[in-house]
Amino acid sequence: MLDSSRNIALACALSALAGYVDGIGYLHLGGLFVSFMSGNSTRMGVSLAEGQFRGAAEAFGLIALFVLGAAVGSLIVLARSQWWVLLTEAVLLFGAGLCHMMGLPGFAVATIVLAMGLENAVFQIEGGSGLGLTYVTGALVKVGQLVAAALTGGKRFAWVPNLMLWGALVGGSACGALAYQRLSLGAIWFAAAAAFALSISTAVEEARRH
Numbered sequence: 001m002l003d004s005s006r007n008i009a010l011a012c013a014l015s016a017l018a019g020y021v022d023g024i025g026y027l028h029l030g031g032l033f034v035s036f037m038s039g040n041s042t043r044m045g046v047s048l049a050e051g052q053f054r055g056a057a058e059a060f061g062l063i064a065l066f067v068l069g070a071a072v073g074s075l076i077v078l079a080r081s082q083w084w085v086l087l088t089e090a091v092l093l094f095g096a097g098l099c100h101m102m103g104l105p106g107f108a109v110a111t112i113v114l115a116m117g118l119e120n121a122v123f124q125i126e127g128g129s130g131l132g133l134t135y136v137t138g139a140l141v142k143v144g145q146l147v148a149a150a151l152t153g154g155k156r157f158a159w160v161p162n163l164m165l166w167g168a169l170v171g172g173s174a175c176g177a178l179a180y181q182r183l184s185l186g187a188i189w190f191a192a193a194a195a196f197a198l199s200i201s202t203a204v205e206e207a208r209r210h
Contacts, residue, residue: 006205007123008161011131013198014119015165016172018134021093021112021191023176028185029058034109035116035134037063062113069117077121083206085122086199089115093192100185108185115195139165 018035025034033039044059077085092115099108116134123131132138139162146159179187 008164010198010202011123011133011161012164012168013194014122014133015136016168016175017191017194017198018116018119019169019172019174020176020179020194021116021172021188022134022169023173024180024185024187024191025109025112026173027177027180028105028109032059032062034062034113035066035119037066038135038137065110065113066117069114070120071117072114073118073121074124076118077124081206082122083199083203085118086195086202089118090192090195090199092118093188093195097186097189097192100188105185108188112188133165136166136169139163 022033022035026032032043040059040062044056044063047053047055047059073085073088076088092111096108096111096115099105099111119133120131122133142162143159143166146154146162150156150159176187176191179190
């Protein structure tokens with residue numbers, strides 16, 4: 001899926017957006033994540049082992065919301081197209097901003113997690129497989145595999161796009177953390193605006209191609 005400059009640019013933009021949002025969520029939730037469910041799964045297991053059942057329930061709730069968002073995103077992209085997924089993500093993030101303004105931080109976080117799950121459907125193809133955008137473990141594995149391939153006669157720079165995904169997420173999370181320090185959950189408005197802009201640019205590109 002990282003087979004064109006357009007796809008690479010969009011994937012990196014979305015990975016940066018996910019990092020930004022996850023940086024906000026991580027600080028707000030005190031160590032839980034809104035997009036990195038491997039981390040939440042580990043926290044859930046540790047909490048269960050320590051008898052901290054409330055913490056385990058919180059982690060499980062985030063995981064369930066993320067899965068629900070991924071399912072909704074899959075239904076949207078299979079019935080519509082990429083830009084509809086991005087528009088729905090933007091609407092959810094705007095909703096999170098409104099929840100924060102109304103003093104409903106719990107609902108804001110829930111809406112953010114749904115949006116992050118949904119984002120992973122942007123590059124989904126028929127059959128269910130796709131490109132993970134809100135986590136980069138798979139991308140780092142690809143970097144290692146493609147570096148090995150390059151050293152044994154494969155394409156010399158095929159690993160670069162996956163490394164760019166990782167860098168985009170790290171940079172986005174740093175920006176999200178800085179924004180949260182100044183604006184608390186209000187920093188989510190910038191993410192909503194970015195998602196809306198990406199949805200419009202993707203819609204324009206799809207219209208141009210068709």
